[in-house]
Amino acid sequence: MHDLKDYIEKNRDRFLEELFELIKIESISSREDHKDDMYRAAEWIRESLLRKGADKAEVCETEGHPVVYGEKLVDKKLPTVIIYGHYDVQPVEPLELWKSKPFEPEIRDGKIYARGADDDKGQMFMHFAAFEYMVSTGQLPCNVKFMIEGEEEIGSPSLGSFLKENREKLAGDVILVSDTAMLGAETPSITTGLRGLSFCEVHVTGPNRDLHSGLYGGAVANPINILCDMISSLIDKDGKITVKGFYDDVEELPKEEREMMARAPFSEEDYKESIGVKALHGEKGYSALERTGIRPSLDVNGIWGGYTQKGAKTVLPSEAHAKISMRLVPNQNSEKITRLFRDHFLSIAPDYVKVDVEFLHGGEGYVSPVNTPEYQAASKAYEKTYGMKPVPYRSGGSIPIISMFEHILGIKSILMGFGLESDAIHSPNENYPLSQFFKGMETIPHFYKFFAEMK
Numbered sequence: 042m043h044d045l046k047d048y049i050e051k052n053r054d055r056f057l058e059e060l061f062e063l064i065k066i067e068s069i070s071s072r073e074d075h076k077d078d079m080y081r082a083a084e085w086i087r088e089s090l091l092r093k094g095a096d097k098a099e100v101c102e103t104e105g106h107p108v109v110y111g112e113k114l115v116d117k118k119l120p121t122v123i124i125y126g127h128y129d130v131q132p133v134e135p136l137e138l139w140k141s142k143p144f145e146p147e148i149r150d151g152k153i154y155a156r157g158a159d160d161d162k163g164q165m166f167m168h169f170a171a172f173e174y175m176v177s178t179g180q181l182p183c184n185v186k187f188m189i190e191g192e193e194e195i196g197s198p199s200l201g202s203f204l205k206e207n208r209e210k211l212a213g214d215v216i217l218v219s220d221t222a223m224l225g226a227e228t229p230s231i232t233t234g235l236r237g238l239s240f241c242e243v244h245v246t247g248p249n250r251d252l253h254s255g256l257y258g259g260a261v262a263n264p265i266n267i268l269c270d271m272i273s274s275l276i277d278k279d280g281k282i283t284v285k286g287f288y289d290d291v292e293e294l295p296k297e298e299r300e301m302m303a304r305a306p307f308s309e310e311d312y313k314e315s316i317g318v319k320a321l322h323g324e325k326g327y328s329a330l331e332r333t334g335i336r337p338s339l340d341v342n343g344i345w346g347g348y349t350q351k352g353a354k355t356v357l358p359s360e361a362h363a364k365i366s367m368r369l370v371p372n373q374n375s376e377k378i379t380r381l382f383r384d385h386f387l388s389i390a391p392d393y394v395k396v397d398v399e400f401l402h403g404g405e406g407y408v409s410p411v412n413t414p415e416y417q418a419a420s421k422a423y424e425k426t427y428g429m430k431p432v433p434y435r436s437g438g439s440i441p442i443i444s445m446f447e448h449i450l451g452i453k454s455i456l457m458g459f460g461l462e463s464d465a466i467h468s469p470n471e472n473y474p475l476s477q478f479f480k481g482m483e484t485i486p487h488f489y490k491f492f493a494e495m496k
């Protein structure tokens with residue numbers, strides 16, 4: 042693979058042009074009005090895979106947004122790598138905070154700015170480019186399958202059935218995913234853990250209509266006040282979640298593993314500075330990396346009710362609502378936690394309001410072992426391009442489908458992410474450094490080579 046760097050250098054501008062084409066398609070999976078864009082993005086991927094050397098690529102219908110499947114099978118006797126990625130993106134609001142338009146990619150200060158620049162169009166495209174290189178130079182050392190979905194950002198509701206219906210087609214040795222982050226641009230790392238998720242919406246209803254806050258205020262419970270009380274009781278002064286039974290299945294990590302985690306090159310000072318807070322806050326007795334990596338958490342993602350437009354309106358609202366997400370650690374079960382949360386939340390509701398808990402989506406966490414051929418191959422691949430052995434670390438994010446790959450297909454995943462914390466995924470001004478984009482592209486073919494040798 043002596044020609045790898047050269048190949049990337051020579052095709053740099055074209056790779057960027059291609060990625061920009063994909064980014065321009067507004068494939069926001071959570072929005073009904075973008076349904077057509079989901080098909081346009083899927084079709085773009087199908088054609089791109091064929092151009093890059095896949096023998097076959099198809100847009101597969103599901104109950105929701107389509108999955109794109111592609112393959113190049115060179116030899117039955119060789120191992121098979123399955124690439125997973127997602128072409129859907131998160132909504133872009135608040136628009137006014139973007140310096141350039143979210144779907145008009147722009148390069149500034151060596152970074153691509155756009156929705157999906159990192160998560161996951163940019164990271165996914167590195168695999169397309171790496172595949173093109175290996176095929177066109179005759180250096181593909183194994184079989185490759187692509188499974189690119191359009192519902193990751195909404196909890197992959199259709200991918201489970203897709204896996205069950207296509208078990209044979211999806212036979213393979215490992216699932217390779219670039220949809221996570223490294224600890225820093227100079228700190229290559231491999232994600233060895235993801236958190237699970239339970240995402241709920243809660244509704245509190247008081248009087249049968251919005252009331253005059255002068256005529257009724259003081260005599261009738263205000264649903265927003267009540268909701269705030271209920272929410273604030275969910276976490277105690279030590280940062281522990283008060284939902285009954287919540288910690289029952291949480292595994293305490295052995296001392297040695299925690300000591301190893303503490304050695305990860307991570308600076309709480311830089312972390313605080315990068316997000317503009319004076320102090321960190323969370324569960325007592327754990328470091329920041331532990332609080333996101335090995336401990337569960339509970340957060341309000343949005344809260345609304347009453348009058349929120351410009352100016353004043355003296356109203357005592359009839360309803361209050363909030364979106365609440367719980368991040369879970371491996372061994373906690375998302376369905377069980379949702380049940381515990383619902384029971385608890387209903388049990389703390391005072392009788393002067395009506396409370397409903399609605400489950401939106403969820404999924405299980407994942408831990409990836411480090412003593413596997415895929416981990417070793419990934420480790421050597423990073424070392425080759427970054428000149429340093431990557432550190433294993435557990436991320437706080439979730440990709441629920443990863444545990445389903447293991448349970449339905451019986452295949453483990455390796456999370457070779459190249460994102461950086463500063464990429465602002467899901468936020469305004471999402472970006473992806475060109476250096477990570479091209480380094481990722483360079484690392485991937487090495488993974489294939491080492492993996493094929495070890496298998």
Ligand code: BES
Nearest residue numbers: 160193194195196220221222436438439
């Ligand atoms: N790519 C992210 C997950 C991620 C990012 C993991 C960085 C580790 C490091 C993924 O697209 C994502 O945003 N997942 C959602 C879950 C989904 C069910 C909405 C998340 O974590 O909020």
Ligand code: MN
Nearest residue numbers: 160161193220
């Ligand atoms: Mn993603």
Ligand code: MN
Nearest residue numbers: 160194466467
């Ligand atoms: Mn995401």
